[in-house]
Amino acid sequence: MDRQLFPKELNGKSADEKIKYFKNLTIAHPKLMAAFKGFKEKISVADNNEILLVFGPSGVGKSTLFNKIITYYNELYMEEMLMDKGLIPIVGEEAVAPDDGRFDWKDFYIRALTSLNEPLINYKINIDANKGLIPSEKGKSAYRRAMENALIYRKPIAFLIDEAQHISRISKGKSLRNQMDTLKSLASKSRVPFVLFGTYEILKFRNLSGQLIRRGIDIHLPRYKLEIKEDRDAFQSVLWTFQRHLPFYEEPKLVENWEYFYIHSIGCIGNLKIWLNRTVEYSLMDNYHKKTLDLNDFKKFEMSVDKIEKMADETIEMEKQIAEEKVCEIKERISRKLGWGINQYEENSLTSKPYKTKIKVGERKPNRDQIGIEEFKNEKTNL
Template sequence: MDKGFPKDILFQTMEERIKYFENKTIAHPMLVNSYKDLMDKIDVAVKGKVLLVYGPSGVGKTTLFLKVRDQFFKKYYNDMIQDKGIIPVLSVETFAPEDGKFDWIDFYSEALRNLEEILIDEKRLPLSDMGVTLPIKPNEKTKRKLRKSLENAIKYRKVKVILIDEAQHMTKVGSAKGLRNHMDAIKSLASKFGVPIILFGTYELLSLRNINGQLGRRTRDIHFPRYNSEFPKEIEAFKNVLWVFQKHIPLQDEPDLLSDWKYFYKHTVGCVGTLRDWLYDTYHYSMKLNEKTKTLTLTDFKKFEPTIDQAYTMAEEITKGEKHLLAKREEKADKLDSWLKLDQVDEKEDKKRMTNKRPGERKPMRDRTGTDLFR
């Protein structure tokens, strides 16, 4: 039977075999489509744009995050060779706030560390920023110092794109006003830095979308969905992912995962990232227990399966996010038709008027549209 992994991998050390499977990713349809959509939108993203990449927890957004990061490093590899100071990608992972409120000081500090900035705790505000009449709280002053330092670091490191993983933590603010302030801050950073900012997160990121019209113009969406069992093509795609994984587990005898695809789907709710972690944990443990393990059975996978309670919680969060996304779109589309009076347009009469026109004949009230702009 043909194996997906290199033939000589079985003769390598246990650590090398484990490492091989740990690094294995599959270019499955949802990942590929999301990657292409994101890269297309990055290419046309102008100064001040914020891109939101959202989807279920465990769908594989971190894999997408790393793929985009690596692509930018490859793209600017020659520039980095010529100028050792260039860091084309600033990638930051945010963490859940301990007090329930996102901490910008921690974010700025982590970003500066990732840009290899030194003496972060010794930063000072420039004199032009100190001539304020109102007293500044120590916390606010530190925030300003770090933000100014980050602006300078991004400029001198010639950063091309900023990637923020687990960005749903940035929505932890405690109030609607605080949420608007946070999105204003993100938008301001994108505009000030002059590079796109890409936020990767769960459906909680939806709370940042379209807070107001001005912010809505500056954001672009990329939805990274799970494989939904309601659609036969997506089930077939999930089964194919499972089959490819089973071909790449470095074992003498290939395990049969495909026969139990419903079991794997049920416990992952169609999320490939969760599936990948589960398969890796099972393989890693089995090899550590006995490096001469020939194959894996369903019993082995049950030891590390996401529990039914965990799967239920994931499914609940996912369906809520999916319904919120779809329902809001449909609801807003209907309201927009009403506000613009499109629901009152007599389509039959409109079509009748159009058929009475000769080909190429222009409507009389359209002649002056935009003419002043080109004089």
């Protein structure tokens, strides 16, 4: 019990409170913090009308990073917000998956206006329609202009879009470039950088135009790789921290079976956390007095072998493509330094194959626990 990290008073609380505590727990693990640091650095030098990409495999923790960034900047600009009541330091919205196979921009604009606290959203009209102030069912342009104006007025440092791969879902006859042109226009009109968070699918946008998205300013949030010792140690450390926060009387033995948890999450902390959440919720609702968890409890909610294999294949393939791109970029830089100028590597990049459509994959107050890798290593020797 002394090793456990959850509040001791939680032992006397209800199952719902224990479940809520664990669900709201997030861990500040190395790859998450590296991506967070990278975002802060790159958004500080991004042009006002720039589009940035934050990408990684499904279930790696992109939504956790998304929420962490919003919380950080809201806290950072607290004093400014008290002085300027119109200021919203950063805005975030999810791109909702389309029901009919095409992304709904009007719905997106309305959701964005809600995030921007824009008044009278439901009364927006298209002032160009029928030469007068007549509401129109096709009033998408009115909502768009309202969003552009709200961004100018609210002065955020960035507009974040989670699950941005849904924007690439287009109807027949529509062009993916049209989707990206819409985003580019929004960023340009509002003078606010747009940041797309998504799976590797969003890399298709990057291939559309070298001028649209600078390759050096995007952020990759990768999984932990089994073949890299530092990654293995970090994954075990994250698992150990979760283990110590599980709200049961006896600490479950997750780390002793870390290979099992790695395989069924493919090294993605988001996948791992969702899995643990489901196990904790079911176990406590089924038996509030349950002393601890064992492997059989987790096996009820593990991903199937077929799904694991599919996710692993897709992720590894995209990792290879990114690595190959990186080599080409290094060669490009070398050739520039040697005075070659426009070269074959640039030409090749213009004709590179587009990315294939990939994977489809979800409050303790947002405080995050450091995972304590060194502490874990010391503890590991005593296990």
